[in-house]
Amino acid sequence: MTSLSHPGESCALLGSLVERIDVGIFAVDRTGTVALWNRFMAVHSGKSSSEMLGQNLFAMFPELPRPWLEKKLESVFVLGNNAFTLWELRPYLFRFPHNRPITGGLDTMRQNVTFLPLRTPGGEVSLVCGTVFDYTETALAQHSLHDAIAALNKEKDAQAQLIVKLEAAQNQLLQSEKMASIGQLAAGVAHEINNPIGFVNSNLQTLKKYCEQMLQLISTYEPTEAQITDSGLLSRISNLKQALDIEFLQEDLPALIKESEEGLVRIKKIVEDLKDFSHVNESEWQYADINAGLDSTLNVVWNEVKYKATVDKHYGELPAIECLAAQLNQVFMNLIVNAVQALDESKGMGTITLSTGHQDEWVWVEVRDNGRGMSDETRRRVFEPFFTTKPVGKGTGLGMSVSYNIVQKHHGRIELTTAPDEGSCFRVWVPVKQAQAAAP
Ligand SMILES: Nc1ncnc2c1ncn2[C@@H]1O[C@H](COP(=O)(O)OP(=O)(O)OP(=O)(O)O)[C@@H](O)[C@H]1O
Ligand SMILES: [Mg+2]
Structure with missing residues (x-):
């Protein structure tokens, strides 16, 4: 630390420091008249100290938030304590232009301002000194930090979605x-x-x-x-x-x-x-008419159906599809037999609706019943091997898991809509051609 021999020397040094420091320094009296205006303030405001000294601050800077600032200054005069304004809460006090783009183009310098009471030797606050710190760099850094956090959060969301997909795949x-x-x-x-x-x-x-x-x-x-x-x-x-x-x-x-x-x-x-x-009986891949397959399957199980349900058919026009026809027929049979078995005989004849349709490169077959429907647990477990709700000797619980495997082998899928007492609807989707079968 330099030791100063004369008070005059120290005053001159202090004045030079206030003038050159890279912080805005100004002072006003209780009427708002400017008593100090350093070079930083002059450079950034475009108003020199000779222009400013003796002038009213608010008259020279109409853009200042006058009521707020007057109150702030008054509190320093009265209480004699420091006061602050932070750029995060109030981005700036003086609208000083700044060449660093914050949101693109020219923006205003971000400022932290401190108000300090300056006392007379008698202890009375005669002036309030304001120091203006340029926080634009920090603001810029914080903006890019926010951007980075937003990007990270986006990535995190994408990863969370990926994890869900991975879990499903697993x-x-x-x-x-x-x-x-x-x-x-x-x-x-x-x-x-x-x-x-x-x-x-x-x-x-x-x-x-x-x-x-x-x-x-x-x-x-x-x-x-x-x-x-x-x-x-x-x-x-x-x-x-x-x-x-x-x-x-x-x-x-x-x-x-x-x-x-x-x-x-x-x-x-x-x-x-x-x-x-277990597909012990593999058969040949062939082009087959699904509507015909469905009809012949219905014939096979007609004895089981005829006393319990009326059958409504809504067949669409379908192209021949590449399939293991006998195995697909087995799927239809399992679905129809399950549908019949789900009917509540005490309610009289049920209805089984067989529909088929064609969409892009896919064909679908739907078996709907107005029977008992399924509880949540049954719906979840219906494709599980050996899962059955039927009495011992009536069901092996393999019908649906066999069907699931056969449809998988055709690169297709089974959709199920059901609720207790609202019947069930199974829709089997299979691709027209196996080579083109992409995941639906
Ligand atoms: N259309 C349906 N309505 C209500 N429940 C159904 C229907 N289809 C299947 N289920 C339920 O799913 C269970 C499993 O069906 P799945 O066909 O695999 O076996 P199962 O019919 O019990 O026996 P089987 O091996 O003789 O077919 C059934 O026991 C039944 O509870
Ligand atoms: Mg069954």
Whole structure:
């Protein structure tokens, strides 16, 4: 620090500092008359100190926020405390031009202004000194910071959307992986069960024949009992007959065999479903008429439908589409059978609406029923293998997962609209040509 020997020298230095410093410095008395106006103020306002000294500040700068500034100055005069104005709240006090574009083009210098009380040796505030700091650079930096934050937020939003998409893609992947492994399992199980079913079925037929023959033999023997004279033998026969409850046995044996046969038919159906599910029975790709396929499928299941529902058809004109026709028919069959099974018989005949249509390179088939509809949980799980709400023995819960897989294989999709008591509507979309099948 330089030490100053004469007070006059220090005053001169101070005056020179006030004049040259890169901060605006001015002072006014209580009437607003200018008592100090440094070079910074002169350069930026275009008004020299000789023009300004002795003039009223508000008269020289009509753009100043007069009521606000007068109040501010008065408070410094009265209270003797510093006061401030910050550029964030009030961008500027003096409208000084500035060559740095803030929002493009010429803009006004951003300013922080401090008002300091200057006292007489008696302690009275005689002048208020204002210091004007140029904050334009900071403002510019803050603007670009805001822009950068906005850009970052935009990117963050885009990333969040991407994450949602990724999650959906991952779920789909998991779903198809699950389908694939369940498919392998199903194929294995179907294969393993097929052989025993074969011999159990054939043995059961033989057993049935043997039983019939034995029962025939017994009924032929029966009348000869009257001719038996050996009373010991007679009583043994009669005791045995009683112990075995032979009459019940004769009645129950054919019934047991019949039930076992029905059980086998059900097992066979499950194995067939499992095979279809795992695509064991691949067939040929061909061009087929979907409307005709739908009609022939309806014929196959007509017996199930005719007493429970009327069928409304609204077929559009469709191009032949490249498909595994037999498998698509199986999808239609599963949908129609489910629709029939969803009808509430206590409400009389239901309605099943079959519609088809064509849009760009896609064909759709819709199966709608006015049955029970589905709860949220059922709707979520309907395509899950083995998911069924039907009683034991009625549904295997594979119909929809088989259908889902078949439609996937055609690069198509299934849309489902349903609500409890409002019926269900399945719409199957498949591309006309497989080569062009892009994700819908
Ligand atoms: N049209 C529909 N209306 C109401 N619920 C339905 C409909 N279609 C399917 N569901 C529900 O989805 C479940 C699964 O259907 P899915 O066809 O896969 O199996 P399932 O019909 O129970 O048995 P199956 O293997 O014999 O077809 C059904 O048990 C039923 O709860
Ligand atoms: Mg079904």
